[in-house]
Each structure stands twice: as C-alpha cells, then as structure tokens.
Amino acid sequence: MTFLKTLDSKFFHKEIPYKPMGKYVHFLTIRVTESYPLFQTDGELNKARVRAGIENKTPISRLSMFKRKQSTPERLVGRELLRNYGFITAEECEYNVNFAMNNPDCIIYGFAIGDSGSEKSKVVVDTAFSITAFDRSHESFTLNAPYENGTMASKGEAGSKPGEVTSRINQQDHILPQVFFPSIVTLKDPTEAGFLYVFNNILRTRHYGAQTTRTGRVRNELIGVVFADGEITSNLRWTQAIYDQMKANNTLNSPDPLDEDDVIAAAKRAIEELMSEEFIVHNDFIGDSFKTLLDEVKTLTGSEEGIKAILQQADAEAKAYADKHISKKKAAAKAGKKE
Secondary structure, eight states: OOOOSSSOGGGSBSSOOSSOOSOEEEEEEEEEEOSOOOOEETTEEOEEEEESOSSOOOEEEEEEEOHHHHHHHHHHHHHHHHHHTTSSOTTTOBTTTBOOSSSHHHHHHOEEOGGGOEEOOSEEEOOEEEEEEGGGTEEEEEEEOOOTTSSSBOSSGGGOOTTOBOOOEEEEEEEOSSOEEEEEEEEESOBHHHHHHHHHHHHHOOBOSOTTSSOOBEEEEEEEEEEESSOOOOHHHHHHHHHHHHHHTTOOOTTSOOOHHHHHHHHHHHHHHHHHTOOSOEEEEETHHHHHHHHHHHHHHTSHHHHHHHHHHHHHHHHHHIIIIIHHHHHHHHHHHHO
C-alpha cells in the first residue's frame, strides 16, 4: 500500500530487510521545552562541557538530553496507539517485561529478552545538547509536600504533633521553558509504513524526562527530513553550527530566552551548510519541500482511517518479518534446550 504522493518510492523498502541495506532517513527535530522538565541522572541535571560553536571555540557547559530520554517516550506513544487500535494487548506485549517480538514497536525500536531473542533497534538517537549554556537554561526550585489541609503544618496526621511544620522540603534544578535541543532521529532501512510510524511518534510525543514528575512538556518542531545512503552530522555539531549562526546574527540575546523563529531559521541554514559538506548521497527535504510532506503526513495521521491504515500496514510488515526471521530462531532455541 502506498500512502505518500510527495515522496518517491525509491526511498523505501517494500518489506523490512533482515540485513542492513544502506538506506537511512534522518528526522531533523528541534525539541522545545514548554514547562520545567528534568533530564537527570543521580538527582542532577545532565550536562557536558563542550565548545560553544564550530567557529566559536569558547568552552561552555550545555544541558544534555540522553538518547534514552528521547527514544523511550516516543516508542511508548507508538505502543499506546497500537493498543488503542487493537494491534497489541497489554498482556501479550509489556514494555521491558514481556515483548511479543512481532509488532511495529518491537521490530522497529528493538528488544532484548536474554536467550529468547533480540532485535537491534532501527531507530538511532544520540544525546542532544541545549543551544544555550547550562547556567542560562536551568533554575533551582524549592519543593514541598503539604498535608491534605493544604498547609505545611500538621493537624495530628499519622501520629505527628499538631502544629508541627513538616520537614518535607527539597530543592531540585529544573530546565527552563523555551530551551532548545536540536536532535536528529535516524531510521535505518525504512518501509513507507515504518517511516510514517516513527514520524507520527515524534510528532505526537509531548512529555520527556523524569516520568515521576507532572512537568516535562516538550514540543517537537520538525524542520526537515534527509534521505541518504549513510549517517549525517551529529547533534552536537548541528547545535554548534546553530550557535555560530545565531551569534553572527546577534540573536542569542542572553539572558532572555531564544526566539523560536530565530532558532528555526538558524537551524535550517546550519543543516543546509553541514549537508553541503557531506560526501554521501542524500536528498534533503527542508523548507518548502518539507512543508508539503509535513502537511500530507499530518492529514494522514490526523484521521482515524489514516492512522489505522498506517498501523495495519506496519503491523503486517512486522509480523511478516517476525515469522521469517524471529520465529525460526525461537524454535531452534527451544529445540536446543530440549536436547
């Protein structure tokens, strides 16, 4: 089944290949914080000391958004859709507990179940970095846990002394709103349905970071896709190129937050320059050519009929792949154990 009229079928495989075949699609994404998310390890925000730009060699500390902080929320959104439209059930396929091994999530994003089998992810996401420096991108907040009466003073709850002020107060660094993380999401050897499945997951995902918080709102602004026969530039180099562009145009405006229009314009110019330096075969959809594609994808995924058709095709491809390449392995492993 063909879904898209704006793209040539040569960019896609007709079925999911077992071996790497050298087709890549890169989703050019700007992740924009819209609340106070937490990207942290061991209670501290993740950060890295790196060069500010490619041309600007001043070292700065940048916030880091590790790869799993990006890919996990996106695949979970896809799993929700698969359950919602009846392609998987919570009993047969539970994330990090019991993988069914034969649906779009398992085949595209991968799984590992010890001796039972594994599938390498076809979605590659690397650590993303904030454009602005760490000290301009976060703020420390004091957090408290009031009693049900809405105050910090006890009324004798759980054996406490009436009038006693709770000590349940903590401090936590949060990332500020309007902090930008350029991120390239790569899908290897896509079918058309697989491409649309990953595309839709990126567009739909709205929360990233610590799942125990009620914050974490992040919006994904896609500025283009690149079809290529190899990998392209890194998130860090793209971020540094954007910084150089904005520095040259005097649009950093510290300590004020970055203007989104300035970021998007700089991101497009930066990636176009970086792609002109590549030595791989690539077809870029950035600017007007991408807007046409984006509008078509949104029309498809914005209707129940369209999203069900995409999921059905992706599910059929995943099951065909699993029957051909995974079921045989499982049967051979079981036979080996019996012997």
